[in-house]
Amino acid sequence: MDHKMTDDDYAQLPVAELVKDLGSSVTDGLTNTEVQQKLKTVGKNVIEKGQKENGFWNFIKNFTSLMACLLWVSGVIAILAGTPELGIAIWAVNIINGLFSYWEEHAAKKATDALSKMLPTYVSVIRDGKKIQVIAEDLVPGDLVVLQAGDAIPADARVLSSSSLQVDESALTGESVPVDKFADYKHGDGKFAIDNIVFAGTVVTSGTATVMVVETGMNTEFGQIAKLTQNQKGTVSPLTKELNRLTRQLSVLALVIGLGFFVLAIFFVHYPIAKSFIFALGMIVAFIPEGLLPTVTLSLAHGTKVMAKKHALLKNLDSVETLGETNVICSDKTGTLTQNQMTVNHIWLPDKEYTVTGTGYFNNGKIQFNQQDVNLKNEKDLSLLLDIALLNNDTKVQGGEEGKTAPKILGTPTEAGLNILTAKGGLDLDQRMQATPRLKELPFDSTRRRMTTLQQESDGKVAVYVKGALSNMMQVCDRILINGEVRPMTNADKTKIDQANQDYAAQGLRSLAFAYNTIAADDVSSAMIENTEQHLIFVGLAVMQDPPREEIYDAVKKCHSADIKIIxxxxxxxxxxxxxxxxxxxxxxxxxxxxxxxxxxxSDDELRQAVKGEVIFARVAPEDKYRIVSMCQANGEIVAATGDGVNDAPALKKANIGIAMGVTGTDVAKEAADMILTDDNFASIVSAIEEGRTVYSNIQKFLVYIFNSNLSEAFPSLLFIISGGLIPLALTVMQILTVDLGTDMLPALGLGAEKSEPGIMDRPPRKRDAHLLNKGILLKSFCYYGLIGSLVSADAYFFVNWQYGWPSVSLAHGGYVYAAATTMTLAAIVFCQVATVLNCRTETTSLFKIGIFSNHRIMWGIVFEICLLTFLIYVPFVHGLFGTAPINLLDWIYLLCIPVPLILIDEARKWFIRKYMNKKKAA
Structure with missing residues (x-):
């Protein structure tokens, strides 16, 4: 393939030469063999990433955060101060923390990459003379592509035939007004102003076309532009900003506490400066939550995986957190709240009503029927309505394997329902298309809400078949068909039709109107909307229902309980x-x-007030959704908006969380969205919001857990300072590092994967200005869990000394008794943490209700920390490094008695909170 030719060169070639140059056919397209050969030559139709991510830098950056730099410097100073084992241990904190972060980020990236591959972009092509769907990246020059409204154009292509084709080229030109495209060549002003070329990266806004691919991948105009833009850096997400803020807060907190203890050690205990620094260093290390970043990444990645299993695919991890703030959902009805399986159950004609029975279904790509409902030979008016429903219809069915894969509807559920209806009537599409071929189409658009096709009849005349929304159809109908006769439509007729429509609508049924006309064959070429959709003859209504999804009722109840408004x-x-x-x-x-x-x-002010109350928006165009979302946001709401069409894209971009339909959604809607529903189900949105809340809650649970041990680690130093050195340090710096580095890390990470707490959707959404670290977390960490852990661990220290004669003798300042006492303090902190990590799993729900052993990550973390503690206590060669010593059986009985009362105390606290909340609700 010679890629030196430009798009303009291809545009000017006669069709015969174009087809010859590309080795294709205007009717059959390429063969599969030709496609495979071209793929080897020109490669996949993909936009290559520019500069590949630097794997080395991605690894190194996990060791260069503000906290990490603080620890690197601390390690250097510790080594220079003559305590190399302390310096190496501090560095070990950084190394293990960095490895955790890198591994979780790498795993998360692999997960999101895998999710993106689950939703490839498909295009309709003609190969070997058959219309099939293929992945867009498998397109090659010469492929014959069929386009319709909503399709993202996958490659640069020459228009061979079109019907009312308009394309949004704003991605290339910046102009938002759609441009007309035709099969004839004309080059206007500007590089992209070629009438018979459509470009990759643009979107079909209306009409249909058959085009032949001329360039793919990086050889397209979009690919050339991508080379200039693909290395742009992304913006910092709100969650990343919050984490950076939290990191600065914790670093400053650790430094201030370290500096305070440094000064106190010099003036109260009269330590030398070097020794005071080592002492203060222990405090700094104690107050740095080394597992914060790995836990956040794990929580987000875990949340993304859980959502994927629940049919919600997120494009980036940070969107998980935003979901937790959502308090308004602007939702479509069809397919999201309902099943998107339109079934015609009534046909209303001006003189008769039919109840449609039987179950139509798709099987191996063919539409079958179980019951012959009517005899069309005796029902001329009904026969005409079914004919319009069949021929004024662009939906096709691509069948799957029976019992294995479901057939795919290539079109709209409404037209699929009409196909089932006509199949019940015994009509065959292929036969009718041969007898009455389509000459032209005036495609549906959201403004006039009609679709028209021109069909060649056997008598030489041309039938104009029209279907659309009744209100729009009545504007262009001035005659009516009754029992085979056409007469002028009267006001009484209009009243009767309108009343029938209202009666059906009151039952939640939708009416689709049908009309027709005839024109001369000479008028086809000049047929436009303005001169064709007028003076039509009204035929009747097809009345259909899209029933609510079964799971929608519980999902709506959850939203109301969670103070989430649905519009x-x-x-x-x-x-x-x-x-x-x-x-x-x-x-x-x-x-x-x-x-x-x-x-x-x-006005905007009126709309802002309206969306504060109970409101439904009906008969609105998709582009109106942008304004509705904007006014909700102007009221301070965090908005999730659903959409599937081209015109939904601005609203999806505007919303805090844009949600595209994975089944019925257009490519442009999916591109604009933050989240894609693989089942188009509203209940999946609610599940995703629940998971978003869970992720944020889990991060805060981690902070509570990690801070409470910080106080336990600092408490011995506080006693040492207050006593002026009379009470020896009950915990050494190396033992503090043992807690932070070894025993705390895995259980803390387990909290990041905790499931949703029962009742999490019974709380109002958090406010956008809420911070991860707040007063409630600090009070709970330091004044409750931390204080209890500090008192228990201090008591454990004195318990060992008591066994060896204290208070009759002084507290041990060295030797075995001192090592055993500090070991006991370390062990008591670990056993307090066993209870605390279990208590932190829920905020108000009983631990016994969710199951003590239900979080396997936490249970394995507890097993690991107890095994590590046992290793430090009983393996002789580590005693000197960590300042530990063996403890006796009585000590172990003391330790084993710690978790149960701490869990029961917390269960009592949660019980009182639940009782108070229930009273508050009742009031």
Whole structure:
């Protein structure tokens, strides 16, 4: 393939030469053999990443945070002060912490990369004369691609045929106004102003087309631009900023405490400066939570994996945290709150109503029916309506293997429902298309809400078949078909039709109107919306239902319990929208319904007030959703918004969390979103919000757990200072490092993977200005868990001394008794931490309700820390390094008695909190 040709060169080639140059066919496309050969030559259709991530730097940066730099310097000073074992131990903290961080980030990246591969972009192509779907990266020059509204254009391509094709080229030109594309060549002003070329990275906003790929991957215009932009650095996320803030707070806290103890050691205990520094260094190390960053990364990665299992794929880890703040969900109705399985159950004609029975289903790509409902030979009006439903329809079915994979609907659920309806009537699409071929299409758009096709009839005339929303259809119908006869439509007819529609809508049913006309064959070439969709003949209504999802009721209840407001934004009628919203519990009967027409008349202040109450938006265009989201945000809300179409993209970008539909969503919607639902299910959004809250809660649980041991580590030094050195240090610096480096780390990481606490969705969302480290965490850490742990560990120190004669003799300042006493202090801290990590698993729920052993990471962490403690106590060669010594059986009985009462005390505290909360709710 000669890539020296430009897009303009391809645009000017006669079609015959273009096809010859690309080795393709305008009818059959390429063969699979030709595709495989070209893939070897030109490569995959992908935009290559520019500068690859520097693996070495990604590894090194885990050892260069503010905390890490503080510890590196501390280690150097410790070595220079003559305590190399302390310096090496401090460095070990950094090394292990950095390795944890790197490993979790690497695992998280692999997980997100794997998730992104779960949702490849598919395109419709014609190969070997058959229309199939392939992954966009497998396109090659010469491929014949079929485009429709909402498709992201996957490669530079020449337009061979089109119908009302318009393309948004803003990604290349910056101009948001869609441009028309035709099969004929014309080059206007600007590099991309080529009428018969569509470019990769742009989006089809309306119409359909068949195009032939001329350039792929980095040879496209988008690929050339990507080379200039692909190395841009990303912005810092809110969570990263909060973690940086927390890191600075903790570093300053550690330095201030260290400096304070340094001064106190010199003036109260009269230590020399070098010894005072080593003493202070222990305090600095004690107050640095080395496992913070690994725990945060683990929590986010774990949350992402859990969400993926619940059908919610996140593009980046930080979005997990934002989900926890969400307090408003602007949700579509169809497919999100409902099953997106439109089934026609009534056909209404002006003189007759049919109840449609039987179960239509898809099997191996063909539409079958179980029951013949009507005899179309005797029902001429009904036969015409079914004909319109069949031929004015772009939906196809790509079948899967029976019993293995579900067939894929290539189109809309509404049209799929019409296909099932026509199959029940015994109509065959291929036969009807041969008898009445399509000449032209005026595609559906969200403004006029109609679709029109022109079909060649056997008598030489051309039938104009139209379907669309009833309100829009009534604007262009002035005649009516009744029992085979056409007559002018009267006001009584309009009233009767409108009343039937309202009756159906009140039942939560949706009506789709059908009309027709005939024109001369000579008028086809000049047929446009303005001169074709007028003076139509009304035929009837197909009445269908998209039932609510079974799980939506519980999901809505969860949202209400969690103070999360749901705002339905739909294109359906007011009656249908309100019927569904009330049925599933989103709003009460008193809710206000605002239509698109009313919305356009409202000022921003009026809309801001409206979204504060119970409200439903009906008959609104997708682009109206942007304004609704904006006004919710203006009220200080954190908004999640769902969408699937091209016009939803601005709202998805604007929302704090944009949520695209993975099944029915267009490529541009998925690109604009932060999260993609693989099942298009509202309940999956609620599960994701629950997981987002859990992640944030787990990070705070880690802080509570890690800070409480900081106080226990500092308490012996405090007693030493207060007593002026009379009470020896009950914990050495090396033993402090043992807690931070060995015994605390794995249980703390286990907290990062804790499951959602029961009742977490019964609390209001946290405020955006809330911080990870707050007064509640500090009080709980230091004044409750930390104080208890400090008193218990100090008592353990005196317990050993008591066994050897204290208070009759002085406290041991050296030898075996002192080593045993400090070992006992260390062991008591560890056993207090065993109880504390279990207590920290829930805030108010009983530990026994969730199961003591249900978090396997924590249980293995507890096993590890007890094994490590035993190793330090009974292996002789480490005694000198860590200042430990063997302890006796009585000491072990003392230690084993620590966790149970601490757990029971916390259970009593949680019981009182639950009782208080229940009283508050009852009030």
């Amino acid at each position: 339905m934004v739909t294109g359906d009628s007011s009656l249908t929208a309100k019927s569904i919203a009330v049925k599933i519990g989103i709003v009460s009967d008193k809710a206000r319904v605002i239509t698109g027409a009313e919305l356009n008349q409202m």
